[in-house]
Amino acid sequence: xxxxxxxxxxxxxxxxxxxxxxxxxxxxxxxxxxxxxxxxxxxxxxxxxxxxxxxxxxxxxxxxxxxxxxxxxxxxxxxxxxxxxxxxxxxxxxxxxxxxxxxxxxxxxxxxxxxxxxxxxxxxxxxxxxxxxxxxxxxxxxxxxxxxxxxxxxxxxxxxxxxxxxxxxxxxxxxxxxxxxxxxxxxxxxxxxxxxxxxxxxxxxxxxxxxxxxxxxxxxxxxxxxxxxxxxxxxxxxxxxxxxxxxxxxxxxxxxxxxxxxxxxxxxxxxxxxxxxxxxxxxxxxxxxxxx
Numbered sequence: 275x276x277x278x279x280x281x282x283x284x285x286x287x288x289x290x291x292x293x294x295x296x297x298x299x300x301x302x303x304x305x306x307x308x309x310x311x312x313x314x315x316x317x318x319x320x321x322x323x324x325x326x327x328x329x330x331x332x333x334x335x336x337x338x339x340x341x342x343x344x345x346x347x348x349x350x351x352x353x354x355x356x357x358x359x360x361x362x363x364x365x366x367x368x369x370x371x372x373x374x375x376x377x378x379x380x381x382x383x384x385x386x387x388x389x390x391x392x393x394x395x396x397x398x399x400x401x402x403x404x405x406x407x408x409x410x411x412x413x414x415x416x417x418x419x420x421x422x423x424x425x426x427x428x429x430x431x432x433x434x435x436x437x438x439x440x441x442x443x444x445x446x447x448x449x450x451x452x453x454x455x456x457x458x459x460x461x462x463x464x465x466x467x468x469x470x471x472x473x474x475x476x477x478x479x480x481x482x483x484x485x486x487x488x489x490x491x492x493x494x495x496x497x498x499x500x501x502x503x504x505x506x507x508x509x510x511x512x513x514x515x516x517x518x519x520x521x522x523x524x525x526x527x528x529x530x531x532x533x534x535x536x537x538x539x540x541x542x543x544x545x546x547x548x549x550x551x552x553x554x555x556x557x558x559x560x561x562x563x564x565x566x
Contacts, residue, residue, distance in 0.1 A: 277515045281524040284505045284512065289531025291501045293539050294493045301490050303480050305359035306472055308497070309465075313351060315498025316506070317462035324459055331456060339451075342444055343460040344468070350441040350506075351465020356472065357434035365427025371414045371529055373431035377438045379407050381522045384439055385446075395519065402561025406526040409554025412547055413529045438525075442518045449514035458507045523562050526555050 298308050324330050334340045348354075361370045382403050386395050448457050484490060513521045530552055537544050 277512055278524075280508060281512045281516065281521055282527060284509050285524045285527045286531040287501055287505055289528045290535040291497060292532045293535045294496055294501075298490060298493050298497075301487060302484055303490070304476075304478075306356065306469065306476070307478075307480055308494075309352070309355040309359075310469060311494050312497040312502050313462050313465050315494065316503035317459065317466060319499065319503050320455065320459045320462065320507075324455060327455075329453075334452070334460075339448075342448070343457075344464045346441060346444055346448070346457070346461050347464025347466075348468050349437040349444070350461050352469040352472070354434050354437040354441070356469070357430045357437060361427045361430035361434060363427070365424035365431065370427070370431045370434075371532075372411060373428060374435050374438075375410050375414065375525055375528055376407060377435045377442075378403060378519075378522045378525050380435060381439045381442050382519050384443055385519050388443065399519075399562050402558045403523055404558070406523060406555045406558025406562060409551045409556075409558055410526045410529055412551030412554060413533065414551075415547070438522075442513070442522050445510060445513050446518050449510055454507050454510040454514065457510055458503075461506065462502070520562070523559060526559065530555065 295305070295308055299305070303311075334343060358370065358374055361373075382395060382400065445457070480490075485494075509521070530548075533544065533548055
């Protein structure tokens with residue numbers, strides 16, 4: 275039970291990041307700049323903590339694992355965030371949220387195919403995941419059952435969704451061989467390294483005056499320390515305890531926490547559709563966590 279509560283807490287924090295990111299966007303930072311700063315803060319703190327530990331290590335056991343760590347940095351870092359943020363330039367936020375938050379369904383299918391012996395999924399669990407997906411769709415659509423199709427934007431959102439699926443798939447064998455602290459540190463550094471080509475195409479960084487604004491400092495610290503450093507370490511640990519399929523199902527709660535924080539901080543309204551969708555998600559999660 276405690277692992278599920280921890281998973282819920284992480285998703286709740288990640289749901290709030292959309293609100294805090296919006297505040298940084300209003301102060302003139304771009305999505306790529308926000309990603310770079312939050313990952314840089316998280317990596318520096320994790321590196322300092324790791325050096326203080328006696329079991330500090332720089333590389334994986336072999337070159338194959340090191341290359342896969344690069345893929346984790348891409349799928350859980352640079353490509354995921356760039357695809358998600360770029361999607362909203364070409365399609366609606368509703369489409370983006372609906373597609374990106376559907377990753378638990380695709381993760382369940384992928385694990386059923388690739389890890390069918392160790393990650394067996396029952397019909398009840400599959401039904402629960404689907405019910406939770408329907409609830410998430412109700413929350414995101416909020417009574418407006420019309421999707422404005424945009425091939426490029428929707429494909430970018432789907433790319434972000436697949437990134438998280440691949441991240442979850444690769445994380446399963448790694449959490450069995452490496453510490454979550456080491457894995458998370460590698461994800462951050464390779465996320466930062468792989469975003470460098472983006473700045474060769476779109477150069478520029480916020481001025482010191484912008485970065486020293488109190489609201490910018492506090493929002494970046496929250497995103498870097500809490501939402502990135504702490505949450506990524508704990509999330510990888512939760513995957514090792516619950517399994518990737520069960521842990522990923524908690525992503526369905528992401529839109530709920532986003533709306534609650536938007537209601538609290540941005541004074542946006544909560545509708546009946548939000549409440550109905552929440553009931554579906556809770557019921558679906560209950561079924562998805564049943565073993566029989």
